[in-house]
Structure formats: C-alpha cells, structure tokens
Amino acid sequence: MHIEIQRKAEISLSKQIYQCIIDHIRSGLLQEGEQLPSVRELSKQLGVSLVTVVKAYNKLEKENFVESIQGRGTFVTTEMQGKVDTEQDMLSFNWQLSVQDYLPRSQFSQFHYVPEKIHLSSSMIDPGLLPNRYLEREINQMISENPKLLSQYGPIQGDEQLRFAMYEYLKGLEVPTKPENILVTSGSQQGIDLVARTFVGPGDVVVMEAPTYPGAIDVFRGRGATILTVPVDNDGMRVDILQNLCDKYKPKVIYTIPTFHNPTGAVMTLKRRKQILNIAQSIQSIIIEDDPYSEIYFDKKPPVSIKSLDEYGHVIYLKGLSKTLAPGCRIGILAASGSIFKRLLAAKSNIDLGSPLLTQKVIVPFIKSRKMKDHTKKLRTALKVRRDLVLSILSENAPSEISWIIPKGGLNLWITLPSWIDSNHLLVKVKKQELTFLPGSACYAVEHENHHLRLSYSYMNEQLLHRGITILCEILQSEISLKKEHNHPPYF
Amino acid sequence: MHIEIQRKAEISLSKQIYQCIIDHIRSGLLQEGEQLPSVRELSKQLGVSLVTVVKAYNKLEKENFVESIQGRGTFVTTEMQGKVDTEQDMLSFNWQLSVQDYLPRSQFSQFHYVPEKIHLSSSMIDPGLLPNRYLEREINQMISENPKLLSQYGPIQGDEQLRFAMYEYLKGLEVPTKPENILVTSGSQQGIDLVARTFVGPGDVVVMEAPTYPGAIDVFRGRGATILTVPVDNDGMRVDILQNLCDKYKPKVIYTIPTFHNPTGAVMTLKRRKQILNIAQSIQSIIIEDDPYSEIYFDKKPPVSIKSLDEYGHVIYLKGLSKTLAPGCRIGILAASGSIFKRLLAAKSNIDLGSPLLTQKVIVPFIKSRKMKDHTKKLRTALKVRRDLVLSILSENAPSEISWIIPKGGLNLWITLPSWIDSNHLLVKVKKQELTFLPGSACYAVEHENHHLRLSYSYMNEQLLHRGITILCEILQSEISLKKEHNHPPYF
CATH class of the missing domain: 1.10.10.10 (Winged helix-like DNA-binding domain superfamily/Winged helix DNA-binding domain)
Structure with missing residues (x-):
C-alpha cells in the first residue's frame, strides 16, 4: 500500500x-x-x-x-x-x-463502469444522441478505399488530417492554435496524464479546483504532487484565493476546467480567465485548461478560452472528443507550444507510440463536415431538455434541505446535501434501487467533503432520468424525515 | 533539461x-x-x-x-x-x-516514423503481409450490426470478448492465464509503461538486457529507476551475471524479451527461463516477459514462456498484437495475477480509462477464427524468405570486418561493426541514400556501445530489402577500404 x-x-x-x-x-x-x-x-x-x-x-x-x-x-x-x-x-x-x-488513488475506476440500470454516475452522453450511423458509413467507405489503414502506424503526434480538422474546429471555438501544435491523445484523460508525467514530480505544487474532476486528482496524486486547492463559486475558481496561494507557494501547474466546470457546472468569467493567466505569467506556471464540453451551452456562449488569451505559451489546452462524438474511439487533443509541446510529444512516444490510426481516421470526415455543427446543436437542445427535466423534478420533489447549482451547460449537476448525510453511504442505499451517482468525495483532492453528489443527466433517456431523480428524492426525503422524527444519531 | x-x-x-x-x-x-x-x-x-x-x-x-x-x-x-x-x-x-x-530520454520517437524510402529502422511488418481485407469485411459487418459500438466506452480492463479470445489464443501459445487476468493495453509499449508507473519509482532497481528494446529503456529511465544491465548471448540473458547482480542489489523488476530478443534475435533456453524465475522467486521480484513475436519462428518452436512456469504470480506477460496483426489498432494485452494485476488495472484507469472499444472489437473475430493460425503461418514463411535474402546478401557483400547474429525468428537482425565505426554517424551517411536503420546505441541503457546496428527485414518488400542491404554493404566497404588505404584517424 x-x-x-x-x-x-x-x-x-x-x-x-x-x-x-x-x-x-x-x-x-x-x-x-x-x-x-x-x-x-x-x-x-x-x-x-x-x-x-x-x-x-x-x-x-x-x-x-x-x-x-x-x-x-x-x-x-x-x-x-x-x-x-x-x-x-x-x-x-x-x-x-x-x-x-x-x-x-484510482477512485474514478469504481464509478466508470457500473452494472446499475439508472446510471447517473459518470458524464457520458446517451449513445442515442451520438452520430453512430454517419460514422458507420464513413468507416465503411474509408476502409474500402484504404484498407492499409489497419496495417499502418500513424505518426506519434497524431494523424495529419485529424490535426488539421481539429485546428479548423478549434478555430470555430475561438481556440487559436496550429496543426503542428496539436497532439492527438487517447481521450483527455491521457492528456492530463501526459502533462503530469512530463512536468509534475514528487513535491511539485499543483493547484486544482475544489471540487474537481476525479480522474485528474488520481493522476496528480500518482505523481506525488503536493496538491493545493482553490474553491469554486458561481464565477469559477476563486482567483483571489489562487493569488494568495501563488504568492506563498509557486505552483508549477494550475489545473482548471473553466467552462461548465466538472462537477459544479460553474463558468469562469472572462475577467477571472485574464487574471488566472496573469498570475501564471508572473510566476511562470503552466495552466492546464481542460475543456471537455464548452460547446454544450444552454443559454449563451461561454467566454473565450484562456488559451485564446495566451501569448507566451503558458496554456496547455485539452479537448476531449470521446464524450461528445464517439466514446468508442477515445480521441482527444492537446494544444500547446514551444518546448513544452515538444516535450509532451516526446512523452507521448514513451507512453504508447501514438494513438491508433483507425480511430483517428474514423472521425475526420465528420469533424470536417457541417454535420459536426449540426450535431453540437442537437446535443445542446437535447441535453437542455434533460437538464430542465431534472431541475423540475428536483424543484418539486427534493427536500428543502437539499440545494443544487443550475448548470448552464455541460453534462453534470452538483447537489449539496445536509452536512450529516454522507453521500458514500447514500450511494449504498440508492444502488439497491439500481441507481448510481458520483459521490462528491471523489471530487476533492484534500478536503473531507462528504455531503455532495454529482448527477450526470446526459446518459439516461428521459424516462429513466425521471425515475432516477424521483427515487433519489424519495430516499432523501425519507432519510430526512426519519432524522427529524427520531432525531437519531447521524448513522449516515 | x-x-x-x-x-x-x-x-x-x-x-x-x-x-x-x-x-x-x-x-x-x-x-x-x-x-x-x-x-x-x-x-x-x-x-x-x-x-x-x-x-x-x-x-x-x-x-x-x-x-x-x-x-x-x-x-x-x-x-x-x-x-x-x-x-x-x-x-x-x-x-x-x-x-x-x-x-x-525518448530516443525511439526519432526512429519510429521516418521519411526515408528504405525503412529498416523499426520492426514493423510489411502491410502487404497483414490481413487488411479480412479485417475490413469484419469491421463493416460488425458496425452495421452494432452501430452503438462507436458510442460506448468499453470496460477499463478491456472488451470481454477480446479478453476471452486472447485467453484462447494464448493457450495455443502455451501461455496459461484466465480472461479475468488479462488487461487490454494500447500496444505493449503501454503495457511496459503501466508496469513502470505502478511499480517503479526513483532509485528502484530495474534489470534489463544489454542491448534491449529502446522503448523500454525510455520508460524506466523516465521513472528515475536505477538500471542495471545483463549481457545477452546466444542463449539469452546471461543468468550467471543476473544472479550476481541480484545477490548484491535486489531488483524490483527484471525486464526481459526471452524469445527472439529485440534487438539481437537470441532465444533464451528453457534452462535459463527456469533459472530466471527461480531468482525472481528467491528475491521477490517481478519479471516482465515481453513477447512481441514468439509465433514468428523460422525453424523450430521456441521454448515455453516463462509465464507458463510461473506458480506464484511473479511474471507480468506482455503480448503485442499491433505488429503482427493490425498496427492501426494498437492493441496489446498484459497478463498477470493477484494484487499485482489489480493494481495494474487501477493504473490503467488513471492512464486513459481504457483502450478504444472499436479497435478492440475489430480484431476479435479474426483472432477467434482459424485465420489467425493461417496468418501466423504465412508470416513465418514470408519473413523467413526475407531473412534468408538479407543473410545471403550480407554473406556475399559485407566486408569481413562486419559480423551478425542469425535470427531464428522475429523481425530483426543485429549487426556488429568494427569498433571504430559509430553507427550514429553511419546513419547520417546512409540516410543520404534514402536508407535508415536503428543505431545500436539506442538499445543500451547504460553502456556506450556505438558500433552496432539493428536492421528490420520485415517491413520492406524483397526488392527494396535487396537494394537497402546492398547499399549498406557498399558504404561499409568503402569506409573500411578508405580507412585501410589512408589509415586516417577514426572520424567515424
């Protein structure tokens, strides 16, 4: 151990x-x-x-x-x-x-693949909303035109066509980069790991949001980093607290999910984006800007990426495509520049000699076509409907002791329970009704916060979503009533 | 730096x-x-x-x-x-x-993807020898039957069907394991990396063969390991020297490629396989048995795997499928047991949350069918022809100062030059004639051995192979004559 x-x-x-x-x-x-x-x-x-x-x-x-x-x-x-x-x-x-x-630590693995029927625990998108049929046709055509695709290694940096397509796509998202500054990864999880193994070692200071994405915590903990955390409010990471931390320590890496933050859904304001970049510049830190789904906004477009403000190569930008396009392909990209990029590329060679060529080629035509835009639009609409459904059930049925943040995009909803309810214990109860969520404790690198939970509303269809949230509300309601009636000790 | x-x-x-x-x-x-x-x-x-x-x-x-x-x-x-x-x-x-x-270090990246026409530098197999058309048909059928394949994450451990198929396949190779003890990786490079990141840290002692596979050196060096090396002779790793080392240090990991060793082609005898396992048992070390291509034998079957002799869970067995079946899929597996397996599985979750489902599913039907056997047979024949071609050109044209080991299987031929020729400098010369090889120095973790080179005879067709080896012999011949005539200082 x-x-x-x-x-x-x-x-x-x-x-x-x-x-x-x-x-x-x-x-x-x-x-x-x-x-x-x-x-x-x-x-x-x-x-x-x-x-x-x-x-x-x-x-x-x-x-x-x-x-x-x-x-x-x-x-x-x-x-x-x-x-x-x-x-x-x-x-x-x-x-x-x-x-x-x-x-x-490898907490995330426990919640990623679960047998329960109503699966609200990991942020994936309902396969019914993904463009399988289109991709199917593309695969068939591509392979019959070029069967050698299967028998070739691609470049370690990633397929050129994909890098070019992503460069164009990112331009549309206002994330300026160049094809030669893009590295294809096996999902953004690998992107985080790549940065960590290259630049983070025992005792190096890494700043993360609290709460944050569990998979990132696992990776930085695995490198022996000293993790410091900064709380998140409605406007994203609390930059005033970050500034204090940075004055005292001098973090090598600042990891942030500025847009539709995972798990809280918060969106970092433009002002804070600029501030965080200024801080990184002044102390010569690397910012990892993890951007899993900024395209999935429900009301208005989020502010521009931190990467777009970056003049001196401080930002390593990560974009996953697995969730929103084709989880079966596990593709993500990383965009960075200068010697930082060069070193990440060399590390990718040590990790796996490059991602599979097949899965890269499969998604190229789709990303390049208009379909990508239409698809994103569709996701926005469909997920907004699901979010609204969840919000309305919660408003009607959740006990008044429960609160939540309304996500303006993304896949997740962050719920805060009364402090005497431990969501890890609650999980054991709801699992008996074939329901899962992500206990909030997985999202904290150092704090002992056990009374939160993350629901992903993106994977289940509306019927199961309805049932799941209703069950959750019922269980919470009964626990709270029980406590009130008997005022029993918090066995929860 | x-x-x-x-x-x-x-x-x-x-x-x-x-x-x-x-x-x-x-x-x-x-x-x-x-x-x-x-x-x-x-x-x-x-x-x-x-x-x-x-x-x-x-x-x-x-x-x-x-x-x-x-x-x-x-x-x-x-x-x-x-x-x-x-x-x-x-x-x-x-x-x-x-x-x-x-x-x-990330030496390998420099030799993996090269623009030169006569590419003898990395051990890949001629795409013309791989079952692209079969796999193409299988992909088409599979995806039309199950388009959701693209929209699902697989289990972190790897697709169940693939693990079962590999279990059966490994049984045929006399590598006993169970489907639940198999972990799917993105090529065996990722397998090595997985073991290293889980069990090797700064100052931990790792024993490797000298020479060995450059990608493994890069990974262990990246973990800050203290690398000790054991020379290889015709019968594989010199176990007597290993024993001495192990008496003095107590390596945590012993990395070996016992069959058609990369780069020398040596085959470890059964006796030594037993000895190495005994040593590992006596000092409680892990053995990584890297087995990229034991199926590709030219004369007789090699001895059984070390894994098959392993009673107490000392061996982590790695099998790549990328080279011999479908490089575009980048699939390998790792077989281990007990708590070592469990921890590797957790680490895989931190690395990338599992390999892509698509590339795993693609190769299942082929591995399960008779075709896999026929394909392997075909590879044995075709590569033997190429090896023989190379050997005959070398016998006829190589200067007498050059020596080589006759590989009895695998993809590589190891050449030793006169000690005053540095193969890194030679590479610069041959590149001008559109030829590449792997300079031997990349294969040494600690020694300064610059007068070897590795040729892979598996990737080029016979015509280009003929031309490449002939050019190499000519250049070597002229360098040696020049030196003899003028007895000039070794600028090489």
Missing part, C-alpha cells in the same frame, strides 16, 4: 493517513477483509509516531471503514464495494502484497 | 552527464543551436563539482556534439537530427526552458 505523507501540508499527518486509506478502499485497492499493515509497521514505513497511526486507525474504525480484531490485526470492513475478491489462488500471491506501488 | 545522477551507479558522474546530454540530443529534446546550461548552473543544479561538468562538456565538444562559443556559452552542434526547430515564436516561449521535466 502506497501512502504518501506531505510534511509541509496543512493537514495533520494522521488525517493524511486516514484519507489515504479511505482512498485506497474507495479505489478498490484495499478490499473487504484485507488486512492493513500493523501500527508498528506503518509508523516505521512512514517515519511517523505510533500515536499518529493509532489516531488514523481509530478514526477509520469509528467510521466503520475498518475493524480491528484482537490479536489478529486491522481489516477492511466496508461494504461499499459490494464485491469481494474471490480469487482462490490469492494466497499463492501473498508475497505481492509487500511490493510497494506508486498508486495512491 | 532533466538530468538524473545516480550516485551509487558504477559509472562516473561526468560520464552520466555526458550520456544524458547525448540522450537528449538523440531524442530530439535538445536541438541544433540550443544552448546548454552553463557549467556553473548545472553543477549547482546537480550538486556536483564544476570539474565534473567541465569534463562532460569537454568530452561532448571533443566528439562534436556541442560547440562552445567564447563569452556566449555551449550550444548543440550535432547534425544528426537533420532538422532544426524553426518555430518563429519560439522566443516568446523562452520562459518554458526553465520548466524542469521528468523526461530523460
């Missing part, structure tokens, strides 16, 4: 250990029945006092994550995973447990 | 700095005309004496890699890249040069 302690962090060491173990449990890296290292072992391994470890273990036990058995040790008791690793020959592999890894 | 010094290594610090800078130049990370840090800066950054840096710079200058200009500094002079970064706005991005990265 990899536990990383940051001595200069403002959180106590025992809290860090506590959080790390919870992360392991929630990431499926520590499973039901698995034994934790002994207090003595862990204190030795981390170079901390016995008391520090005992404190962390006690807190975990109090909150029912672990169970300590006299004379045997401490074991994971959580029922959150719902599945036990039943591999019979696990015993033969026991030596493996002593092999240290560099993997503190 | 990221320079990593290993104080416990047996190579002097100045040699390490020297090698690191050459790696940067050969990886295209330091380009013609770029300035090196000043001696003072670098000595401060690395915490070494001025003399150490001066020594390294002097050696680089003597060998014409850099040029120092009075009062201005030291600049890269090499002509190896053949291209200069002409980006005009490079100046605006000068602040980027002070951004430290974690990317010591």
